Amino acid sequence: MKYKSQKVAYWFFALSMLLFGLQIVYGFIMGFAHAGMDGLHDVIPFNTARAVHTNLLVVWLLSGFMGAAYYIIPEEAQHELVSVKLAYVQLISLAVVGVVAIVGYHFNYWEGRKFLEIPRPLDYLVVVNVLLFLGLILVTLFKGKRRTTTALVLSMGLLFAALLYLPGMLPFDSQVKDSFFRWWVVHLWVEGVWELIMGGILSFLLIKLTGVDREVIEKWLYVIVGLTFLSGVLGTGHHYYYIGVNKIWLIVGGIFSALEPLAFLAMALFAVNMYRKGEKKHPNTLALYWTLGAAIVSFIGAGLLGFAHTLPQTNLYTHGTLVTAMHGHLAFWGAYAMIVLAIISYSLPNLTGRKLYDSSLGRMAFWFSNIGILGMTVAFGVAGVVQVYLERKLKMEFMAVQKEIEIHFIVLIICATLFTTGIIMYMIDFYKHGTPTDEALETTPH
């Protein structure tokens, strides 16, 4: 690392690891319940497990993005973070809000709106927390010696993510309007501004790992985020096909959703080409694995599998089935989880001074988790397609179909075990690096 204040990033990453582990535990509870083993029903009913599982995902990814910003912005702006103390206050308050929300879910204290279950009073705390974070990042950028495209795109993504949280707080009497504006938050986050954050982190990593000229990488970064918004904003329409709004969304959503994979394809081609073009071979090959992996798997999970059910003709049957869970798991893993794991893999040796590049444990973590999640995706996919045919084509009862597909959840649990083994290995590798130290400060650019 080049600036002492970058050390704060480590603790955001540590929080990410902790919450990620907990997210997986709740995932298993849901998997077993689907397979007919719901022994925890009285303590943790499915709706609690589900809210905890998805909210922990959001919080650990946000914590990862924030850690990434605290690591990247000082280096890009060539300026220490304006206040390390406030960054720690922000970290602790983020953890407290997250934990209170998750404990509350076990006591029926929530809003009951998919992905946005955090109760209203805590929503305000989230807003204050994010404003503090943005203040620290933007003031650092403003005071810095340079403002790079990478830093601007990353900051813009974080700023818009904060602004887009607000439509989700609007109260509506109509379920249709409620749902419509909920997607302003959820869709425009994951298929819009979060891709700016991903693009910013990817660009930073490619500059560091491949040694390709910054101007070239940042030019293509603009093209990719441009494609993302061009397709993703109107692509929101694929959530509006069948929720009680005008048919115009079938056309608009259909066309622009079909373009969405292009942005992910461009991102994958961009990452692979920059790697091929690069003359510098950075010794941190694990970080390179995760970086290229994120670009490629996000194309498969978010791009291709998303496209598999966003055409209105297909979505008419797949809407509200396990097909969505198939796409959701690989998309979030590829696009966001892997990019967070990539920036952690890159920054950890620099923060702690322990250059544990290319450890066999780290390599196994990469392959186990990726093969595991691919298996999970197939299991969800088979269960989803069977559900669509039996329930929506052959008109079988919901629970009769659920009985038929229980076996696929056993396969899911087996694959999830492989995935979890990979993640545990990653966590052991994380722990082995130790904690950040000032001795790891670099005097020459790296």
Next chain:
Amino acid sequence: MLSKKQARAFFLGGTVVTFLIFIGLTIYSFSKAQDQSNDEEITEAVVRGKDLWEANNCMGCHTVLGEGAYYAPELTKVIDRRGAGYVTAVLMTPVSWEPNGRKMVAYGFSKEEANDLIAFFEWIGKIDLNGFDRVVSPLSKDEN
């Protein structure tokens, strides 16, 4: 060859234009002439039902309008399919409802609360869903 400046213009221009179209389509969708949800028929009971739906995170297991979790049945056309009496019994039971062994939390709603939720489901059931309503409910598909 594309310059960085042109790439930036593509990003900013594309974003602004698509976002303006998006806002325009949103306003159009919620104009009175385009209403498919019978917005005027939302009564106080429907709103109370929606509040109960959210306060208990029913979407954490069920789907409505195809949105939610995939652990329990889709409820868009539940009143058509099961009738208000059956649904009221499920909502008011003090013990876990267990169709095919899969448990639902025993909420033990009062009669008034159950009526509010029924009003909510009845309103949901009348929304024009561009054809999804026929696919999602085997019973209503038979009738169409």
